[in-house]
Amino acid sequence: MDEIKLAELQRISDSFETATPQEILRWAIETYRDKLTMATAFGAEGCCLIAMIADIRDETGITPDIFNLDTGYQFPQTLALREKMQQKYGIPIRFVQAKETVQEMEARFGGPIYKTDSDQCCRIRKVVPLKDAVQGFDAWITAIRRDQTPERATAPIVGPEPKFNLVKINPLANWSKQQVWDYIKANGVPTNPLHEQGFPSIGCWPCTRPVAAGEDDRAGRWAGTAKRECGLHLSDDGTLTRSNKTLVGSAG
Numbered sequence: 001m002d003e004i005k006l007a008e009l010q011r012i013s014d015s016f017e018t019a020t021p022q023e024i025l026r027w028a029i030e031t032y033r034d035k036l037t038m039a040t041a042f043g044a045e046g047c048c049l050i051a052m053i054a055d056i057r058d059e060t061g062i063t064p065d066i067f068n069l070d071t072g073y074q075f076p077q078t079l080a081l082r083e084k085m086q087q088k089y090g091i092p093i094r095f096v097q098a099k100e101t102v103q104e105m106e107a108r109f110g111g112p113i114y115k116t117d118s119d120q121c122c123r124i125r126k127v128v129p130l131k132d133a134v135q136g137f138d139a140w141i142t143a144i145r146r147d148q149t150p151e152r153a154t155a156p157i158v159g160p161e162p163k164f165n166l167v168k169i170n171p172l173a174n175w176s177k178q179q180v181w182d183y184i185k186a187n188g189v190p191t192n193p194l195h196e197q198g199f200p201s202i203g204c205w206p207c208t209r210p211v212a213a214g215e216d217d218r219a220g221r222w223a224g225t226a227k228r229e230c231g232l233h234l235s236d237d238g239t240l241t242r243s244n245k246t247l248v249g250s251a252g
């Protein structure tokens, strides 16, 4: 992505600092139309965005692509929620799967590798399938909030995603967890029942545990290891999405 385009994305991102998630989503949907996609694991934020997208679809007639990375290790409650969301909002949600099944992968490695090499496991079951799934799209929506973790605190609202050659849009960047749950309650949005059992962030069952009071929302993901992200939101240098300013400054 050249410097002019990066500067333009930064200008757009700055202009959305006081916008609502719905305003940001509407801009994204009307700008990128059928070249816009979104990956979701049906966390509270993802469900909130799907409900907002359904409202905008009703007004504009445009439905962006939505998909779920079906790793083979998702909780049954997550799989059931996908059905519920499709039925309630009438939006098809694609299942995107790795080339080999969990059984085939575990046979190849002599057993599960989520404990011994979680980076490799995430690469096979999430990052590679996601790279394939976003081919042909120009932009993707994520459910990142800045106050989720220190790593996410500098995420722009609109910025480049060099790893996948996409524009990355984070409509909930400025929303708090409370705002997400207020929206969910006010609009009757279905959510994963595991949230009520102490799981604020839900990924694959082998790598997710409930969090204790005072821990950050993602503390239950890959608990006991230094891993904080599965790789979907990491640049090749291992950092989370860098600010546009940093990228503009380093683009030359």
Ligand code: SF4
Binding pocket: 071, 073, 113, 114, 117, 118, 119, 121, 122, 123, 125, 126, 203, 204, 205, 206, 207, 230
């Ligand atoms: S989160 Fe765990 S089980 Fe899921 S792909 Fe990554 S390492 Fe494998």
